[in-house]
Amino acid sequence: MLSDKLIKMIIEKRSPIVVGLDPRLENLPKEIVEKHFLEDGETFKAAAESIIEFNKGIIDAVYDLVPAVKPQIAFYEQYGLEGLRAYQETCVYAKSKGLIVVADIKRGDIGSTSKAYSIAHLGKTKIGNSYHSAFEADFATVNPYLGDDCMKEFMEEVMAYDKGLFILVKTSNETSGQIQDLQVDKEKVYEKVAEIVNTWNEKIYGEMGYSQIGAVVGATYPEELELLRKKMPKAIFLVPGYGAQGGGANDVLGAFNADGLGALVNSSRGIIFAFEKMGLHYQEAARKATLEMQTAINDALEKAGKKYWI
Numbered sequence: 456m457l458s459d460k461l462i463k464m465i466i467e468k469r470s471p472i473v474v475g476l477d478p479r480l481e482n483l484p485k486e487i488v489e490k491h492f493l494e495d496g497e498t499f500k501a502a503a504e505s506i507i508e509f510n511k512g513i514i515d516a517v518y519d520l521v522p523a524v525k526p527q528i529a530f531y532e533q534y535g536l537e538g539l540r541a542y543q544e545t546c547v548y549a550k551s552k553g554l555i556v557v558a559d560i561k562r563g564d565i566g567s568t569s570k571a572y573s574i575a576h577l578g579k580t581k582i583g584n585s586y587h588s589a590f591e592a593d594f595a596t597v598n599p600y601l602g603d604d605c606m607k608e609f610m611e612e613v614m615a616y617d618k619g620l621f622i623l624v625k626t627s628n629e630t631s632g633q634i635q636d637l638q639v640d641k642e643k644v645y646e647k648v649a650e651i652v653n654t655w656n657e658k659i660y661g662e663m664g665y666s667q668i669g670a671v672v673g674a675t676y677p678e679e680l681e682l683l684r685k686k687m688p689k690a691i692f693l694v695p696g697y698g699a700q701g702g703g704a705n706d707v708l709g710a711f712n713a714d715g716l717g718a719l720v721n722s723s724r725g726i727i728f729a730f731e732k733m734g735l736h737y738q739e740a741a742r743k744a745t746l747e748m749q750t751a752i753n754d755a756l757e758k759a760g761k762k763y764w765i
């Protein structure tokens with residue numbers, strides 16, 4: 456079961472970390488981009504080839520250190536069909552290296568449209584009498600704003616293909632409170648969403664005690680992380696906001712249960728663009744930044760009495 460696989464990989468690699476693959480052409484190493492501009496001009500194709508080469512380099516540098524990667528699809532969509540090709544190749548390559556892929560797509564629509572999103576990212580598309588995977592992901596991020604009929608559609612692929620969801624509960628951005636912190640029946644909206652997560656995650660959980668229906672809760676809200684951890688004991692938390700957005704190891708402690716498990720902390724820019732600050736080759740820098748993050752989080756967990764490794 457996917458939740459058990461993820462938790463076991465976290466323990467084996469001693470690493471509750473997911474590396475975000477959010478390529479921005481202007482931040483990619485010049486030698487990569489210039490080479491592809493020479494071959495294909497300033498085109499979407501050159502952009503896609505640059506991203507593919509860069510992402511494969513990052514994956515090669517960190518795949519033994521982390522259980523998962525998280526490509527954010529927006530960074531690929533901006534380069535059109537070629538960008539989506541780069542997204543697809545990135546997912547396939549990450550899986551070939553044994554990594555779990557979290558597709559950060561933040562989808563959600565009326566039921567019938569959610570079904571199409573769910574098929575595209577988690578399921579199989581029917582063409583004639585055959586079935587094909589459009590994109591290879593294990594988890595997808597889902598926006599619960601449209602309610603249960605949207606969630607129900609995603610759940611069908613979760614159950615049929617052993618996939619997972621991370622539902623947006625309390626996001627890391629500055630103005631997330633504008634809607635998510637609104638008070639409804641003496642509770643905040645994000646607490647109501649946590650109840651929805653619990654309803655869905657009761658339907659599928661593994662022997663390690665965790666469900667593959669998880670929650671997105673930002674590292675930038677440590678108090679809410681702690682409160683929501685108590686409210687959703689079975690949910691794996693995807694925790695963005697570490698590094699570039701200001702979150703640190705002590706901020707994410709509340710995301711972990713007393714067993715030291717239950718969270719997957721994301722850093723994207725802080726790892727993939729570490730070379731800009733470190734002055735090292737981009738692969739060396741990404742590896743160093745990942746190891747530093749791993750040490751910082753594991754040290755903080757050990758001090759808090761939440762050691763999860765043997």
Ligand SMILES: O=c1ccn([C@@H]2O[C@H](COP(=O)(O)O)[C@@H](O)[C@H]2O)c(=O)[nH]1
Binds near residue numbers: 673697
């Ligand atoms: O609440 C949220 C949900 C998703 N994200 C995504 O995570 C990464 C963060 O990137 P950094 O470079 O580490 O800041 C990015 O893909 C966001 O879209 C989030 O930040 N907050």
